[in-house]
Amino acid sequence: MQNPLPSLMLIGCGKMGGALFSRWVENALPPSAVVDHHKEELTQKFSSTQHIFSASVKEIPDHFTPQMIILAVKPAKAMEALTSLPNRFKNSPVISILAGKTVAYLRAGLTPTTPIIRVMPNTPSLIGAGMSVAYAEANISDPIKAACAALFECAGEFAWVEHEDLMHAVTALSGSGPAYIFYLAELLLTIAKNYKLPQPLANRLVTQTLYGSSLLLKTSALTPEELRQQVTSPQGTTAAALSVLMQPSAWPETLERALQAACERSRELNQ
Ligand SMILES: NC(=O)C1=CN([C@@H]2O[C@H](COP(=O)(O)OP(=O)(O)OC[C@H]3O[C@@H](n4cnc5c(N)ncnc54)[C@H](O)[C@@H]3O)[C@@H](O)[C@H]2O)C=CC1
Ligand SMILES: O=C(O)[C@@H]1CCC=N1
Known part of the structure; x- marks a missing residue:
């Protein structure tokens, strides 16, 4: 049986934070708090009496102490959100889903001992088909890691990486990845118009x-390459299309450059 979810304080309930929160609510999230400037919209959207919706951390009632804080604001707002945390929250474990911001960066807004975990989810989390990848420093306790895993397993698949530097590649591949697929869909739909x-x-x-x-x-037990070969008849239509897409300067180099650009941007976001 899955571990019960911890009570949370979610800071930032936009596209990604909101998608995750809706999964947690569906999975029996204990009484929690959501802090976002769009408090009114969120109160209506989730119409819940058991969770607290607040426009500011300072308005969270004194009696509420979350087991974990989830940070889901834009990277540029991270320090403002952390430094405005009242001291009583500063020792709660923090899970950050922010692209680029390292544990060392986040720690500067917390205390030297606050447990910090980074997670990179993606938007298919909204329908429970997400991919989330987490990094925790070696001193983070097993119960905290288990609670983090339980939260993100509600949204799809979950994995740990051992080295923080891998979070750049994770962000480029699965964090941003849904956008590449949606862009492919957009392009195919645009081209379909030419065929009436x-x-x-x-x-x-x-x-x-x-x-x-x-x-x-x-x-399937087959590799992507084997599955591709199953579609591709010798001298058939697929082979004709792939002879264009597999040119080095077509998909191979383009995708490599795209992922490289995402990784570079992820590194820049830590500044
Ligand atoms: N959108 C995506 O596909 C993914 C986003 N992320 C990360 O999630 C984070 C949020 O991204 P999105 O949800 O796309 O952005 P968003 O703009 O939709 O959501 C951010 C939310 O934070 C709120 N906010 C801003 N400052 C705040 C503060 N001081 N206190 C409380 N709330 C505050 C805003 O009102 C907004 O609702 C980013 O750091 C991004 O790197 C990670 C994985 C995927
Ligand atoms: O574009 C971004 O920076 C965020 C991180 C991964 C997906 N969206």
């Missing part, structure tokens, strides 16, 4: 092809 396919049909073709291929990739 009715738009609703083109939507179905693109969506079901991406969905079916992802599901096959996830459930």
Whole structure:
């Protein structure tokens, strides 16, 4: 059986924080607090009486002490959010989902002993199909790591990395990755217009092809290369298309440059 979820204080309930929070609510989150400037919208959206919605950490009632704090503001707002934490919260374990911001950076806004874990989730978390990857320093206790895993397992798959530097590659691959897939869908839909396919049909073709291929990739024992070969008849239509896409300057170099740009940006975000 899955570990019970810890009570939380979620700071920042936007696209990513909000997606995670909705999963946690569905998975019996104990009474928790959500801090966001959009308090009114969030109170309506989640219409919950058991959670506290607040526009500022300072308005959280004295009787409420979370077991964990989840930091989900934009990276540029991290220090402002941490330094405005009242002292009574400063020893609670903090999970940061911020791109780029290292444990050392975050620690400067907390105390030398606050347990800090970094997690990189992605937006398919909203439907329980997310991929979250976490890094914790060696001194973080097992119960804190287990509580972190329980939270992100509610949103899909979860894995640990041993070295913080790997979080850049994780961010470039699975954190930003859904956008690459959505852009591929956008491009295919735009191109479909040239072939006079009715738009609703083109939507179905693109969506079901991406969905079916992802599901096959996830459930099949075959490698991506083997699955690709199963589609590709010698001298057939797929081979004709792949002879364009597999040119070094086409997908191989383009994707390599794209991931490199994401990694570089992740490093810059720590400044
Ligand atoms: N959107 C994505 O696909 C992913 C985002 N992330 C990370 O999640 C973080 C949030 O990103 P998004 O949800 O996309 O941004 P967002 O802009 O949708 O959400 C940020 C939220 O923080 C709130 N906020 C700003 N300052 C605050 C403060 N001082 N106290 C409380 N709330 C405050 C804003 O009102 C907003 O609702 C970023 O650091 C990003 O790197 C990580 C993985 C994926
Ligand atoms: O674009 C970003 O910076 C964030 C991190 C991963 C996905 N979105």
